[in-house]
Amino acid sequence: MVKNKKHMTLDETGNRLPFSVPENYFEEFALKIESQTIPATVSLRKMIKPWLYLAAMFVGIIVIGKTFYSVHSNNVAKNSENYELYVVSQVDESLVYDNYVNDESMPVTPVNGVKTSN
Amino acid sequence: MAEQEEDLTILLNDPHKRSIVFSKVVRTYQERLYWHIRKMVLSHEDTNDVLQNTFMKAWNALDNFRGDSQVSTWLYRIATNETLTFLSSKRMKMVSGIDEIEDTLLRNLHSDPYFNGNEVELKLQKAILTLPEKQRLVFNMKYFDDITYDEMEAILGTTTGALKASYHHAVKKIEKYFEGEE
Numbered sequence: 001m002v003k004n005k006k007h008m009t010l011d012e013t014g015n016r017l018p019f020s021v022p023e024n025y026f027e028e029f030a031l032k033i034e035s036q037t038i039p040a041t042v043s044l045r046k047m048i049k050p051w052l053y054l055a056a057m058f059v060g061i062i063v064i065g066k067t068f069y070s071v072h073s074n075n076v077a078k079n080s081e082n083y084e085l086y087v088v089s090q091v092d093e094s095l096v097y098d099n100y101v102n103d104e105s106m107p108v109t110p111v112n113g114v115k116t117s118n
Numbered sequence: 119m120a121e122q123e124e125d126l127t128i129l130l131n132d133p134h135k136r137s138i139v140f141s142k143v144v145r146t147y148q149e150r151l152y153w154h155i156r157k158m159v160l161s162h163e164d165t166n167d168v169l170q171n172t173f174m175k176a177w178n179a180l181d182n183f184r185g186d187s188q189v190s191t192w193l194y195r196i197a198t199n200e201t202l203t204f205l206s207s208k209r210m211k212m213v214s215g216i217d218e219i220e221d222t223l224l225r226n227l228h229s230d231p232y233f234n235g236n237e238v239e240l241k242l243q244k245a246i247l248t249l250p251e252k253q254r255l256v257f258n259m260k261y262f263d264d265i266t267y268d269e270m271e272a273i274l275g276t277t278t279g280a281l282k283a284s285y286h287h288a289v290k291k292i293e294k295y296f297e298g299e300e
Contacts, residue, residue, distance in 0.1 A: 010292060010293065015261055020233075
């Protein structure tokens, strides 16, 4: 029996793959996988970042606190100085003299050993 | 090549070099695995998804890779499993529909901008789609990539004798399909 050789055979079709891929597909694919599998170096930076923010915040709080404290201390010192000046300005010199010299409770220096009183 | 594979296995087990070496592995094997998957799922978009899953599965399973097989064989095995899983999940989704998965794959092939085959090549793809999944896998690996039966045995876990028989049946079926088409 003679076989009818009219039909197509695998030898005729060839083994070329009739498919293509988008331009730069493999380069982009490799980069995509790398972005998911090389997180170590990136994550190290990412891990440190919040700690850096926290440290900066801490330093900021200390600096602000110190500034406020020194302003407050200056104000207290200034206030007490002002108060003293105010008190002194309010007191008459003769009044102070009277108060000290004519004070009854003050002992009078004895003359010739005899204690005198006013 | 075998020496390179051995070096790769050692380096992949080093936690400090692992990610850099894995990038090299991706760049070395991505094209071969892409075409291995593409011949089964046909569409570029689906192939891209399956290939990504393949490499991510491999990355997550690196701790279990002890170098009992070559890196390429191991990757081919993962890619094959991912491909078959993808096809069976697609089949499950279509279980209530009228179309068979092969009809859908063929229809997608017609509209695929990344299919550039002529009439004869399209007919061959149609013929291949008439084969059972495992036979299709064997036929594609042998016919398009000329992978040796020993390598195929390591990848598919099927004996060389069974693979040869499977390929032979596939060729017969395809030629019969051609006869019927004319």
